Amino acid sequence: MVDLKVKLGQVELKNPVMTASGTFGYGTEYQDFIDLSRIGGIVVKGTTLRSRQGNAYPRMAETPLGMLNAVGLQNKGVDYFVNNIYPTIKDFETAIFVNVSGSTIDDYIITAEMLNDLDRIPGIELNISCPNVKEGGMAFGTSCLSASQVVREVRKVYKKEIMVKLSPNVTDIAEIALAVEAEGADSISLINTILGMAINAEKRIPVLSTITGGLSGPAVKPVALRMVWQVANAVKVPVIGMGGIMNATDAIEFLLAGASAIQIGTANFIDPTVSIKVLEGIEDYLKRHNFSSVNDIIGALEV
Amino acid sequence: MVDLKVKLGQVELKNPVMTASGTFGYGTEYQDFIDLSRIGGIVVKGTTLRSRQGNAYPRMAETPLGMLNAVGLQNKGVDYFVNNIYPTIKDFETAIFVNVSGSTIDDYIITAEMLNDLDRIPGIELNISCPNVKEGGMAFGTSCLSASQVVREVRKVYKKEIMVKLSPNVTDIAEIALAVEAEGADSISLINTILGMAINAEKRIPVLSTITGGLSGPAVKPVALRMVWQVANAVKVPVIGMGGIMNATDAIEFLLAGASAIQIGTANFIDPTVSIKVLEGIEDYLKRHNFSSVNDIIGALEV
Amino acid sequence: MLDLIVKENKQLNNQYFLLILGSPDELPEMYPGQFVEVRVDNSPETFLRRPISINFVDYKRNELWLLIQIIGEGTRKLSTCKQGDLLNLLLPLGNSYTIPTNEDSKLLLVGGGVGIAPLLYLGSKLKEKGIICDFLLGGRSKYNLLQLEEFSNFGNVFTTTEDGTYGEKGFVTNHSILTNKKYDLIYSCGPTPMMKAVAAYAKSKNTECEVSLENTMACGFGACLCCVTDSVDGHVCVCTEGPVFNTSKLKW
Amino acid sequence: MLDLIVKENKQLNNQYFLLILGSPDELPEMYPGQFVEVRVDNSPETFLRRPISINFVDYKRNELWLLIQIIGEGTRKLSTCKQGDLLNLLLPLGNSYTIPTNEDSKLLLVGGGVGIAPLLYLGSKLKEKGIICDFLLGGRSKYNLLQLEEFSNFGNVFTTTEDGTYGEKGFVTNHSILTNKKYDLIYSCGPTPMMKAVAAYAKSKNTECEVSLENTMACGFGACLCCVTDSVDGHVCVCTEGPVFNTSKLKW
Numbered sequence A, B: 001m002v003d004l005k006v007k008l009g010q011v012e013l014k015n016p017v018m019t020a021s022g023t024f025g026y027g028t029e030y031q032d033f034i035d036l037s038r039i040g041g042i043v044v045k046g047t048t049l050r051s052r053q054g055n056a057y058p059r060m061a062e063t064p065l066g067m068l069n070a071v072g073l074q075n076k077g078v079d080y081f082v083n084n085i086y087p088t089i090k091d092f093e094t095a096i097f098v099n100v101s102g103s104t105i106d107d108y109i110i111t112a113e114m115l116n117d118l119d120r121i122p123g124i125e126l127n128i129s130c131p132n133v134k135e136g137g138m139a140f141g142t143s144c145l146s147a148s149q150v151v152r153e154v155r156k157v158y159k160k161e162i163m164v165k166l167s168p169n170v171t172d173i174a175e176i177a178l179a180v181e182a183e184g185a186d187s188i189s190l191i192n193t194i195l196g197m198a199i200n201a202e203k204r205i206p207v208l209s210t211i212t213g214g215l216s217g218p219a220v221k222p223v224a225l226r227m228v229w230q231v232a233n234a235v236k237v238p239v240i241g242m243g244g245i246m247n248a249t250d251a252i253e254f255l256l257a258g259a260s261a262i263q264i265g266t267a268n269f270i271d272p273t274v275s276i277k278v279l280e281g282i283e284d285y286l287k288r289h290n291f292s293s294v295n296d297i298i299g300a301l302e303v
Numbered sequence C, D: 001m002l003d004l005i006v007k008e009n010k011q012l013n014n015q016y017f018l019l020i021l022g023s024p025d026e027l028p029e030m031y032p033g034q035f036v037e038v039r040v041d042n043s044p045e046t047f048l049r050r051p052i053s054i055n056f057v058d059y060k061r062n063e064l065w066l067l068i069q070i071i072g073e074g075t076r077k078l079s080t081c082k083q084g085d086l087l088n089l090l091l092p093l094g095n096s097y098t099i100p101t102n103e104d105s106k107l108l109l110v111g112g113g114v115g116i117a118p119l120l121y122l123g124s125k126l127k128e129k130g131i132i133c134d135f136l137l138g139g140r141s142k143y144n145l146l147q148l149e150e151f152s153n154f155g156n157v158f159t160t161t162e163d164g165t166y167g168e169k170g171f172v173t174n175h176s177i178l179t180n181k182k183y184d185l186i187y188s189c190g191p192t193p194m195m196k197a198v199a200a201y202a203k204s205k206n207t208e209c210e211v212s213l214e215n216t217m218a219c220g221f222g223a224c225l226c227c228v229t230d231s232v233d234g235h236v237c238v239c240t241e242g243p244v245f246n247t248s249k250l251k252w
Ligand SMILES: Cc1cc2nc3c(=O)[nH]c(=O)nc-3n(C[C@H](O)[C@H](O)[C@H](O)COP(=O)(O)OP(=O)(O)OC[C@H]3O[C@@H](n4cnc5c(N)ncnc54)[C@H](O)[C@@H]3O)c2cc1C
Pocket: A200, C035, C046, C050, C051, C052, C053, C054, C066, C067, C068, C069, C070, C071, C072, C073, C074, C075, C076, C114, C117, C118, C213, C214, C215, C216, C217, C243
C-alpha cells in the first residue's frame, strides 16, 4: 500500500486529488457517478455575500482542447449556502472547501466570517482571480497590493485554512504568491482561468455575452504547469496545482512541479468519473516506480 | 474580384496573410511548397546583432493542440543576414520584414541601423517578447518603461516601418501597446508565445533543456484573440494578429477582432501550404458575404 | 456513463442520420424529452460532449435511437460511426415532457427540422398510455421531414414545408389544423423562432405549452451552469430544470 | 505534400507494423536515409506530424514502405490505419547515406530495433550498385528482429539479441563479425547508445561511420530549428543537415 495522504497547511487530505470550484457543483451533481468519499477534497462553487444571477447566456464557448466560460459566479449567496446547502453536504467524507469571491474587501470579510463556524468546512479557497465579474474578482489578484490586502483582512476574521487562488493573468505570478504568503495564506492554489475570447466568424459576433471569458482545459496545461513550478519554487506554503488535468499523467506532472495536491476542473464535464481514474493512476504510478508515499514525488522534478 | 490589400502604417500588403517569425525560416524553406509571391508578407527569423547558437537540445515539446519551443533565437547575426541571406531573398515578390531581437538596447539599435539600407525590407518587427532567452528579450516587453525605451531608441535610427511585437505574458497588454504606440511604433503585432512548461512524468525531468519555453498553436488562440481585441480597441495604429491560426476561419476571427493583417506560425509546420489556403479562404468568405474589400471586415465585430 | 454499440448508422440523407445503439445489458428507464451526452472520440475539434435528444427507445431489443443533423465537426464525426463502434454516453439526462393522466387529452406535438427527434418517443409513450396524438411536423422542404412513417405508427401526422414540396406550404403555425382543432396541451421542439411562434399560438388559445430548449452545454448534468435560460425564477439550467419548460416559466 | 493510400497495414507483432502505401502517380525519387513526415489525423493527442524513415520504395508498384514501432499516441493511431485510408505525407525529407562509388567497398549496416528501417532501403540501393553488404541487426529479443527475410535479399544478415533468443547473445557491438572482418564504411541506425557504441568501434578501427539521428522534430524541413544536434559546426538541424551524419561531424 502506498501512502497517499498529503498535508495542506493545517488540513490533511486522504489523497491529493481534489475537484475544482465551479466545475463540481456542490458534489451532489456527481454522486450518481462516483463515490465522493474516495476523493481527497472538493472545492464547492464560487460563493458570494449576496445571491448572484451570473452573466447572460451564452456563457460558454468550446475552443481548441479547451473551453471559455463566463458564468460569472452564479450562486444563491452565503446565507443560502450555510442554511440550505451545507446541511445536505456536510456528511460527505471528504474535505470540503468553500470558494469565496467578492466585489469588495468587505464582501470577502463578511462571507469568510459566516463560514467560520461550519464544522465540516476545514477551509476556504479565496478566489481573487475570477475573470468573469465586472467588479472585484480578478482585479484583486492582479496586483500584489490588492491581493495582499484581501488576504490580510480575511486572515483577521477567518480562523481555519485559507487557500488563496491566484489569477494567471499577470506578468509575474510568483510575486503575487509571495505577497499573499506574507499575509498568512496557508496554501496557494492556481491557476484560475486565463482570459480569452471566441468569435463566431459567420455571424461576426462574440460567442459569449460578455465578449471575453475564462479559458480552461488541456489547452492551458503548459501555462499552468509553468506557473505552478514558478510559485512552488518561490513560496514555502503548499501549492495546489490545476489547469487542464485530464488524466493521472497530467496530475503527476503537477505534483512533480511542486504541487502538494491537484484540482480537476473541466475534465469532470467530459468524464464525471475522471477524479477516481486520476487517483487510481497516481497510485499505479507510485507502485510502478516504487515510491511508498505520494510525498516522494512532490517537487521531485530533476532539473 | 474582392480587394485584399491592407495598409500597415507606411507599408501596403497585397493581402493580409503574413507568416510569423521563427516559423517560416527565410521563406526559402517553403519555396518547394508554395508560390511565395502570393502571400502578403513574410517575417523572417529572429535576427540579433551577433550570431547565436540558441539553446541546447531538446528545444521542443508537443502539448495539447500546441507546442512549446525554446529555440532561443539561433541565427548567424545581422551581418550574415545582410551579406549572405538578404541577396538570396530580396527578389521575393512579397513584403519581407526582419524580426529583430536584442539582449541590450544597444543591440536593438545597431541591428536596426544595419537593416535601414536594405531596399527590399520595408520594415522590421521589433521582438520585445521572446521568452526563450536569458537576457533581454521578453523582459523588455513586460513593462511599459522598458518597452517604451526600446522603441524610442530604435525609432531614432530606423527610418522605415517599425512593427512592435508584444509579449502576452503581461497583466495588461493594452497598456504596453499604448506605451509603444506613443514612442512611434507604426504597427503592433501580437502575440508572441506564452511561457509554458512540459514535464516527462516517467523520467521526472522537464522536456525542454531550458525547463520553460514558449507556447504556440491552436491552444493559445482564445488568449491571442482576446489580446488582439484589447489592443485594437486601445491603439490607433494597425494591429497584426497571430496565435494559433490554422485556417481561414481563425484568420477571419482575428480580422474581425481588429487586426489589419494576420501572421501564421506553427500551422506552417503541419501544413506548409496553409498560408495559401488561408488566403483563399478569406477571399471565399468575403465573396460569400458580399464584401468588396477585406477592410470591410477589419474590426467589424458586432458587440 | 456507459458504452453503447452502434448497431446501425442509417444515413437518411446528406444532412441527417439515425444512430441505432444497442446494449448487451438492460437500458435504464428513459422519459420522453430527456437527452444523452455523447462523447465524440477521435475528433481534435470536439472537446466537449454533444447533447442529443432521445429519439426512441426499444426496450425489448435494448435499442436507443438518436436522430442527428450534421451541423459542425462533432455531428459530422458522429455521422461516420460504423457498425460495431462504441459510443460513450451519459444518460438519461434532463427532465421530460408531461404525460397527461387523462386518456381523452387532445394533444398536439409540433416539431421542426431535427427538433422532431424527442417527439417520436413522446408519441410512442402517449400511445402506450392510450392517447393518440396529432403530430404537426415542419421543415424547409420535403428533405427536412424525417421519420414520417415512424410517426404515423403513434398518431396522426400533419406536415408543412416552407417550399411546399410536401404537405401544406408555409410554417407549422400556418397549418390549417391549428384553426380547426382545439388542444389541451401543445408540445414543441425545434428552432427557437418556431417554438416561440407555437408558444404565442398556444397562449392566444389559452392552451398549455411545453417546449424543449437546446442551449449550448458543457456538462449536461448541472455542474457547470453554462446552459442557463432566463426564467421567471431567474437563470435556470436547461440541462437539469429542462430541457423541457412550460412556456409560462420562460420570459418569452 | 501528398496523400498516399494505405494498401496494406501488416501487424508484425504487437509492437511493430509495416505500412505499405501506394500512389496512383509516380513517386518522387527518394534516397536511403531520407524520411517522411506523416500527418496523424483523428488524433487529438497528436498535433505535430511524425517523422518516419523510408523503409523501402518499390518504384515499379509505386509503393512506399514505412516500418513503425508503437511508442505513443501518434504511432498507435497510425497502427490502426486500414486499407484504403489516406495518409498525408511530406516527402522526401533530409539528406541520405553515402553510396560508395567503389563496387568493392566492404560495408557494414548496423541496426537496432526499429532503427533497422532505413537500412533495408539502403541495402537495396547498394545491391543495385552491385555491392553486397553485411547487415548486423540487433534487438532486445527475437521479437525485436524484423524483416530478416527482406534483408537477406540484399546482403548477408548477422543478428544479436540481448536475451539470446535469436542469433548471437549480447549487443551488436559484441558480435563476432566485428572481430573477424574489416570494413570500409559502417552505417548505423538505432538507439543512441547503440549508435555511440558502433561509432566508438568504428573510430577504434579507423573506419568511417555514418549514423542516422532521431531528434524530435516540429517541422522536418528546416523551418523551426527545433531538431538541432551539437556538431563541430555548432548547432545544426537534423532534418536538413541530417538525419545522416558522419560521426566525425558530431561531438560524440
Ligand atoms: C438538450 C439538447 C438536445 C438536442 N438534441 C438534438 C438531436 O436530437 N439531434 C440533433 O441533431 N441535435 C440535437 N441538439 C443539438 C446538438 O447538440 C448540436 O447540433 C451539436 O452539439 C452540434 O455539434 P457540432 O460539433 O456538430 O457543431 P459545432 O461545431 O459545435 O457547432 C456548429 C455551429 O452551430 C452552432 N450551434 C451548435 N450547437 C448549438 C446550440 N445548441 N445552440 C445554438 N447554436 C448551436 C454554433 O454556433 C456553431 O457555430 C440538441 C441540443 C440540446 C441542448
